[in-house]
Amino acid sequence: MLSILGYNAGPLLAQSILGLINGAFYALLSLGLAVIFGLLNIINFAHGALYMLGAVVSWVLLNHLGLGYWPSLLLAPLIVGAFGIVLERLFISKLYKLDHLYGLLLTFGIALIVEGLARNEFGSSGMSYAVPEALRGATRLGFMIMPTYRLWVVVASFVTCIATWFVLEKTSLGATLRAATENAALVQAFGVNVPRLITLTYGAGVALAALAGVMAAPVYSVNPGMGSNVIIVVFAVVVIGGMGSILGSILTGFGLGLIEGFTKFVYPQGSGVVVFVLMVIVLLLRPAGLFGKAA
């Protein structure tokens, strides 16, 4: 069999595909974080909890209202996004004038409360969520078995990422948004309702997290702790990609998934820290991140 660096090509290829799948979740989550940080300057520590909420809402929709995966894909982000808008209006909007740290503390508090309430209501063992009928099954690739659902996750996440990037970078709405973060007063003078724009942006970022949650539900069990497991890695992704850089967080998300996948294969014990080692190296060499602009 063909070998690369002393490892057989088959397993190596399989591991990199698995890495990309995890990368798809990282990319989707860090995308929402990057949007919120880039446009609102809020370090949204509640992101993991809102991702979890997306999964929980889709479970509730299925088990209490009989609504399956496909309606959930739309409804759960809308519901959680609306919850995000309420949070922004009631709490987060009060902090824009203060230091980043206040936003971080507030959203961290929100994350703890949301997780605690979810645990109280749904327990800690997790709840199972079946893979939708249309995406069941798997394909034999020779060197591995590829579950159809995972393939769908990679494709759906990639399309969502590109669409978000397009809206923010290539449309007039995106241009207005970016302008509003540069100089809110000036944009407001042009008749744009900036506070509303910002509220909706936070809602959209939260909806992205919830979407990732819905997609994660059939892969992992729906568990109140699922958000806190990924949030730290996702923060590392955002920092490596460059705080607020949309394209940076997408590419870094997929890239780090790949690197983590290789580490799991070569040295499993190190897979928990490899992302942070990379983060340290990147911060030493390029403090603004790989794709960030130096302040």
Place this chain on the structure above:
Amino acid sequence: MELSRRALLGTTAAVATAAATGATTPARAQGKPVIKIGVLNDASGPYRDTGGKSSFICTQQAVEEFASHLNGYTVEVIYGDHQNKPDVGAGLARQWYDRDGVDMILDVPTSSVALAVAGVAKEKNKCHVNIGAATADLTGKACAPSIVHWSYDTYMLAKSTGGATVKAGGDTWFFITADYAFGQQLQRDTTSFVTAAHGKVLGAAPYPFPSTTDFSSFLLQAQGSGAKVLGLCNAGGDTVNSIKQAKEFGLEMKIAAMLMFITDVNALGLETAQGLRLTESFYWDLNDGTRAFTNRVKPKTPDNWPNMIHAGCYASTLHFLKAINKIGPTAAKAAGSNIVDAMKSIPTEDDCFGKGSIRQDGLALFPSYLFEVKKPSESKGKWDYYKTVVTTPAAEAWRPLSEGGCYFIKS
């Protein structure tokens, strides 16, 4: 960021602990001495369902049932959350023993926390009855005259599940292991049974705990190793995720979940869990006694039926109170070892585990059961999950007394 997160967690921990310890059973009467039991476990984290509030409820159940036999004292039960942190657990244990007059600390899952609390109990000669933790060191290297370990340990799990799997032809193994004290010990114990039966371990993937949610990479390595059996040396949500993903990737190996509770099977659903083999020392539908017990506590914990930890909390509390009756509250308060000596001197008997005993190193001896998870078509209703495959009698289920390395056992 990490620092502020930690500091914050610490603060929340203190607040949560203060709130949790507020939960008490009012049982105080004027004049009589009060025997205080402190149930300490994970009330809010990943092990909340395997122990949690249901452990507290089952402890209270035992106290209520024994109330008419109390001999000149009253009993109070309090509840605390150790959050799976050894420092939080040890801190609370000190406070309970020193300041709050707690006479016995019960449950304490998570091996790392259990060893810390056992250290405090040993130092102060206070009674600790461990139910929830797996480490066999509690009656081995870390044993103490004031400690009892009840329900299960890594050796008993490894012998029952590991031994039976090798016997059934599963002679080559690959492990996926949570890389901390519990997972490592479970892997070590299982390995010794596999090799003793002339089986072979072909490889292992020790993964960082917690923080791993995707096991697909390790599953692929397991498949690639060519081993017949996948040994899961992890617990709770990690086990659930590993099994779920093994099905997803069409893993063609027999899965041996080395530690799994009925609560985990419930989380997986029978569709995914069917055919799995696992070991517990209690199942609600085992016999008339276990069914009667379950019917008594079910109304109080309707969504979380008792597993071997919950049953252990109930049964050991009954036995603890029998011991207090024997020696009286004054001797009990004088030293934890007085209580445990009395517990060892009386045979145990209760609805959950039947008749049993506690041997010199503090290990409670009962039969262990290898169960197989039913197919959905075989299950007649809620929580009807297990059929018994092998029963290992109490005399063979546990590590021989001489092999534990407990310091006060003369070999």
